[in-house]
Amino acid sequence: xxxxxxxxxxxxxxxxxxxxxxxxxxxxxxxxxxxxxxxxxxxxxxxxxxxxxxxxxxxxxxxxxxxxxxxxxxxxxxxxxxxxxxxxxxxxxxxxxxxxxxxxxxxxxxxxxxxxxxxxxxxxxxxxxxxxxxxxxxxxxxxxxxxxxxxxxxxxxxxxxxxxxxxxxxxxxxxxxxxxxxxxxxxxxxxxxxxxxxxxxxxxxxxxxxxxxxxxxxxxxxxxxxxxxxxxxxxxxxxxxxxxxxxxxxxxxxxxxxxxxxxxxxxxxxxxxxxxxxxxxxxxxxxxxxxxxxxxxxxxxxxxxxxxx
Numbered sequence: 001x002x003x004x005x006x007x008x009x010x011x012x013x014x015x016x017x018x019x020x021x022x023x024x025x026x027x028x029x030x031x032x033x034x035x036x037x038x039x040x041x042x043x044x045x046x047x048x049x050x051x052x053x054x055x056x057x058x059x060x061x062x063x064x065x066x067x068x069x070x071x072x073x074x075x076x077x078x079x080x081x082x083x084x085x086x087x088x089x090x091x092x093x094x095x096x097x098x099x100x101x102x103x104x105x106x107x108x109x110x111x112x113x114x115x116x117x118x119x120x121x122x123x124x125x126x127x128x129x130x131x132x133x134x135x136x137x138x139x140x141x142x143x144x145x146x147x148x149x150x151x152x153x154x155x156x157x158x159x160x161x162x163x164x165x166x167x168x169x170x171x172x173x174x175x176x177x178x179x180x181x182x183x184x185x186x187x188x189x190x191x192x193x194x195x196x197x198x199x200x201x202x203x204x205x206x207x208x209x210x211x212x213x214x215x216x217x218x219x220x221x222x223x224x225x226x227x228x229x230x231x232x233x234x235x236x237x238x239x240x241x242x243x244x245x246x247x248x249x250x251x252x253x254x255x256x257x258x259x260x261x262x263x264x265x266x267x268x269x270x271x272x273x274x275x276x277x278x279x280x281x282x283x284x285x286x287x288x289x290x291x292x293x294x295x296x297x298x299x300x301x302x303x304x305x306x307x308x309x
Contacts, residue, residue, distance in 0.1 A: 005285025008033035008070030010117035015050035022304030026057035067289035069099035103284025104245035104277040115250035119145035131234040133227040144224030150198035168212040169205040225264035247277040
């Protein structure tokens with residue numbers, strides 16, 4: 001018997017299969033499945049693909065439960081169940097906020113700040129009170145996210161072209177990325193679905209000494225810390241007993257992001273204790289699948305997941 005946890009974002013979809021003892025047995029990773037970024041049909045196809053690959057790895061054995069943690073997917077619940085060939089009692093839908101929180105902490109309380117394609121902060125205190133900030137999506141907000149970093153990088157290119165901003169290495173890198181000759185051509189080349197990977201170019205330019213890129217990354221990290229401080233304050237968790245985990249793709253940029261984030265967080269909430277994430281969001285999705293099957297999150301289960309993921 002095994003369960004499947006699926007973490008679907010704007011740029012990546014990761015599905016994991018694990019037995020009841022927490023040993024990860026199979027995985028499948030493909031591009032994004034968040035319907036807010038890729039559209040409904042592309043989302044369904046991505047999910048079909050990862051589940052098919054997992055089932056093939058498991059010799060077509062059916063999972064006990066599938067936890068789908070994909071933003072915006074629940075509104076298509078009946079269509080998804082039909083499209084994926086699942087039965088309602090064997091599938092659950094949760095926001096990526098939930099899987100990220102449980103994955104990073106492996107418990108019910110604490111603070112989690114995620115900086116990926118999108119961004120959010122969520123916390124739960126000992127009283128069971130929950131607060132969150134961010135998670136508004138690519139149009140309204142997502143401060144401190146990869147998407148916002150990409151937007152500000154494009155703006156830096158436009159401002160330089162218009163003569164109201166400094167020269168930046170981002171210009172040549174972004175023109176090459178879109179195979180365009182001039183910044184003017186970016187107007188027709190750029191859309192919400194094709195900017196998320198610009199984050200890597202911003203990091204590259206920052207590492208090469210580009211001031212504009214360095215400022216963009218630093219400001220994004222500080223904005224995320226600001227959101228975290230709001231949640232911490234609302235929940236009364238600015239104490240040494242409270243843990244915060246920073247997770248998501250931007251955390252893997254390294255010191256350029258984690259440094260400004262940690263410094264600003266310490267300024268705003270000096271007592272909070274920052275810890276390394278226990279599991280990935282996909283690991284959190286597995287925890288939700290275990291919960292649906294009545295399997296407790298024992299220390300042994302968490303240790304097995306951490307070792308095998």
